Amino acid sequence: MLGANCTSNPPILNGSSGGGYVTNLGGVNCYVTGSPLLIFVILLASDFYGYQAPLLRKLADKVGTKGYHVVVPDFFNGDPFDPNNASRPQDIWLKDHPPEKGIETAKVVVEALKHKGAYAIGAAGFCWGGKPAVDLGNSGHTKVTVLLHPAFVTNNDIERTNISIAILGGQNDTITPPSQIKQYEEILNAKKPEVESLVKIFPGVSHGWTLRYDPNDPEAVKDAEKAHEIMLDWFDKHLKKH
Numbered sequence: 001m002l003g004a005n006c007t008s009n010p011p012i013l014n015g016s017s018g019g020g021y022v023t024n025l026g027g028v029n030c031y032v033t034g035s036p037l038l039i040f041v042i043l044l045a046s047d048f049y050g051y052q053a054p055l056l057r058k059l060a061d062k063v064g065t066k067g068y069h070v071v072v073p074d075f076f077n078g079d080p081f082d083p084n085n086a087s088r089p090q091d092i093w094l095k096d097h098p099p100e101k102g103i104e105t106a107k108v109v110v111e112a113l114k115h116k117g118a119y120a121i122g123a124a125g126f127c128w129g130g131k132p133a134v135d136l137g138n139s140g141h142t143k144v145t146v147l148l149h150p151a152f153v154t155n156n157d158i159e160r161t162n163i164s165i166a167i168l169g170g171q172n173d174t175i176t177p178p179s180q181i182k183q184y185e186e187i188l189n190a191k192k193p194e195v196e197s198l199v200k201i202f203p204g205v206s207h208g209w210t211l212r213y214d215p216n217d218p219e220a221v222k223d224a225e226k227a228h229e230i231m232l233d234w235f236d237k238h239l240k241k242h
């Protein structure tokens with residue numbers, strides 16, 4: 001179970017929010033935004049609220065203004081986690097949507113993008129999406145990874161990582177706490193000195209802070225935007241050099 005921290009500030013899903021459009025890539029519905037050119041492509045792997053979360057789409061649009069073609073897959077095929085459904089708590093929902101299976105959906109989307117001529121693809125994963133994001137890199141589908149308050153990412157996943165990776169954790173995250181984030185960092189430093197990596201723990205923020213912040217709270221917005229900037233810088237430095 002992910003705990004209460006994962007269900008605070010659930011988004012009000014809105015399939016028509018954002019400046020992009022929804023299209024089908026290899027059989028998977030995806031929100032697509034940003035540059036129409038598929039030179040530098042970023043796949044955003046959502047948390048368990050899925051691809052209709054307005055703040056996720058807003059972030060996708062922002063990434064899109066920086067010259068990226070941005071793709072946000074519907075990993076849950078129209079069935080995101082619903083925190084109001086008492087008869088289907090997280091542990092039950094997760095049985096239908098195990099994070100380890102996310103790679104299957106992600107692979108199909110990446111292959112469809114490559115078929116359309118995508119040149120260099122990076123992936124960012126949030127919470128549940130951290131697992132498919134790291135798996136994409138470890139299976140050779142993407143060139144750069146960013147993990148933001150990831151969940152379900154094992155030390156072994158990090159040990160297998162051979163591509164540039166940034167990991168952003170929160171001081172007050174109880175799901176992937178700083179102690180775990182530090183283990184990722186130690187693994188990267190000790191076993192992967194040749195891999196370009198950045199591990200950062202943001203002070204005073206909880207799990208989900210980059211996506212489920214209160215847009216009316218200026219401090220929360222600032223904390224989220226700081227993480228967004230670091231994610232963008234990482235892609236600018238490591239994806240655009242390809």
Ligand SMILES: *[C@@H]1O[C@H](CO)[C@@H](O)[C@H](O)[C@H]1NC(C)=O
Nearest residue numbers: 012013014015016017018019
């Ligand atoms: C959903 O998003 C659309 C497009 O941005 C907006 O017009 C509409 O008001 C939103 N609906 C809700 C319930 O927020």
Ligand SMILES: *[C@@H]1O[C@H](CO)[C@@H](O)[C@H](O)[C@H]1NC(C)=O
Nearest residue numbers: 082084085086087088089092
């Ligand atoms: C809640 O989950 C149950 C079990 O999966 C499902 O049958 C039901 O349709 C869901 N209720 C709502 C309101 O989505």
Ligand SMILES: *[C@@H]1O[C@H](CO)[C@@H](O)[C@H](O)[C@H]1NC(C)=O
Nearest residue numbers: 137138139140159160161162
């Ligand atoms: C990462 O690189 C190591 C050493 O070159 C190699 O043995 C391993 O198979 C690679 N891992 C992946 C997931 O490609």
Ligand SMILES: *[C@@H]1O[C@H](CO)[C@@H](O)[C@H](O)[C@H]1NC(C)=O
Nearest residue numbers: 170171172173203204205206
């Ligand atoms: C975050 O954790 C620190 C250190 O334990 C604590 O001092 C601070 O009050 C916490 N902040 C929030 C917002 O929970």
